[in-house]
Amino acid sequence: MEKKNSGTVGVKEIARLANVSIGTVDRVLNNRVGVSEKTKAKILKIIEELNYQPNIFARRLASKKKLRFATLIPQTSSETKYWEAPLNGIQQAANEIKDFGIEVIPFFFDQNDKATFKEGASKISAGEFDGVLMAPMFEDESIAFIEECNDKKIPLVFINSDIPGHNNLCYIGPNLYQSGYLSAHIVNYLSPANKKTLIVNISKEIDLHHHLLRKEEGFRNYFEQNGSTNELTKIDIQQTGYAHIQEKLAKQLAKEKYDVVFVTNSRVSTVAKYFEENKINDIKLIGYDFLEDNINYLKNKTIDFLICQKPQEQGYRGLMSLYYHLVLHANIEKEQFMPIDIITKENYQYYSN
């Protein structure tokens, strides 16, 4: 804004103005040792006045610095392909920043096996990384690893779920409570006025439950706060096999007549399968995530709404945040909540994960 020629001031000019060599300027720029406080101050002042911006191209060309990032997320299982999306985002980001001397090495764990998480974490610890992106699914195991990273001053970003209060670079993911709240808001628009809603939690690992509970909390609170007469029932299904889910659903649906079923995670397609097989089409079905199975049931109207929170962008922005922090020294928003997207039969075609 100051001067039009601000693009052309470099170390050489700074050195000239400060009556030192460019070597000295370089030292204060990269705050290395070997320069007296006096000249350092003088140079800093000139840099300030000139609003010097280092030329990133020259920098990259001359620098041989390399950074290594590690990622630790669940592997995509046959059960759910949700984690494909964050991985895609990670790979996209990795590709964009590899020219800047950054190497990204992914590690995976099994959502149903804490041991594999610990294993991955210790590999990363041993691997001398400069930054880590992780999905902190298991609370206790995560905290141990987090503290280790804190000790080593390795910046850490969380995606998909948060462990609040633990010092790290940032969290990128959904606001779970609000996303449940939104689902309730949509349910509220669905006919009729006094309806019965069934909440379905499907999850094997008990640790992952707090994740679902926050959504459920938001969902319930909506109706309380808006004085609705909606009647809520909930069932927990702790086995993810279809036979078991089928049995549980059949039992529950025999008991009562529901207007809406709200599935708190991406397993909604399993419920949709049950609906389809049993020709249930008078119950509205709402669930989570832009997965192929889910989209198919959206197409044939078995599922009415999907809520989605840009899993791919979570991976992408997670890595980019590390990059911005470590390379550009930008400061990073501590909590980056993803949009809560509503997907239906008529807009899924254009959705970008």
Add this chain to the structure above:
Amino acid sequence: MEKKNSGTVGVKEIARLANVSIGTVDRVLNNRVGVSEKTKAKILKIIEELNYQPNIFARRLASKKKLRFATLIPQTSSETKYWEAPLNGIQQAANEIKDFGIEVIPFFFDQNDKATFKEGASKISAGEFDGVLMAPMFEDESIAFIEECNDKKIPLVFINSDIPGHNNLCYIGPNLYQSGYLSAHIVNYLSPANKKTLIVNISKEIDLHHHLLRKEEGFRNYFEQNGSTNELTKIDIQQTGYAHIQEKLAKQLAKEKYDVVFVTNSRVSTVAKYFEENKINDIKLIGYDFLEDNINYLKNKTIDFLICQKPQEQGYRGLMSLYYHLVLHANIEKEQFMPIDIITKENYQYYSN
């Protein structure tokens, strides 16, 4: 993928292998004149074999090439601030690519005055630009300008609305038909089963009407195709002042009792104002765009749903497409439809325009 040391092969290595100097290699790389077919073929072959990727940093550092892009979009009026968002996107992109030697100069026109559009277009023609981004609102005037650009081989990208069949780089914006279709889909979920819906078109310039008509078409077709019993009425309001809109609405709403009002553009806030003043709260209201006024009416529940199509990203991606095309020689998707986002009281907080 081939070799691990693929990062270290440059013109020098190519020159060595081809028994020529780096000058010659440089000539074929930038396909300049002055190299015989024979040696050119030899060098090209080596480049192919080595899968040579030029170092973008060294390239930018050494090059003093500059590109100039022009943008031509409506100015933000007091009537609607819609175009603030694309402009923001443009500025963001401009900022990101300015280090790559690209200068972006914005031009504006008045949506209600074709003359200003022509004026802007001729300024751009005179300005020797290398790429143009525009909102082709006025069809005839746009086509004249488009042909001029085609003659000069200047790539052109359209945002927000398209003029199909005219040769240009790409279109980035909504699929209007589908976005009307989606609105109808939402309306269909709203109680009760047999409802009366009022479609409201508010627009001064008759030229912009085809824009709105496509949405209306999608909206109507939904009900036809889904065999719904929804009863549709439509009014056109060609003055944008509140008094006039008020009068038209009052007259129409007195005639009949409607369940839903669908406003085909961002002027939905004006209708909301009328609803609020007249304490109408039993009619669902749906409209377009993430604007402050609209959001306020969303908050207080006067507006039920807003449809939004990432106007900021349209500007951003528009400029980036020019950049990718001209600098990186990437090939660009001809039609880039934006997501059709559904915004309600409970998810607007996290929406990113």
Add this chain to the structure above:
DNA sequence: ACTAATTTCGTGTACGTTACCGTTAACCAA
């Protein structure tokens, strides 16, 4: 065959930084 015109190619410098190596000078101990 000789010169002129033209095509084809090589060399050198510049771009702004980084990082290493060398130089100075200042200080202290012997």
Add this chain to the structure above:
DNA sequence: TTGGTTAACGGTAACGTACACGAAATTAGT
């Protein structure tokens, strides 16, 4: 004084590419 140590700084070769200039080689013209 001398020698040695070290903090403070200068100088400069890279990094890979662009481009101008001029040399060399080829072709054309007589």
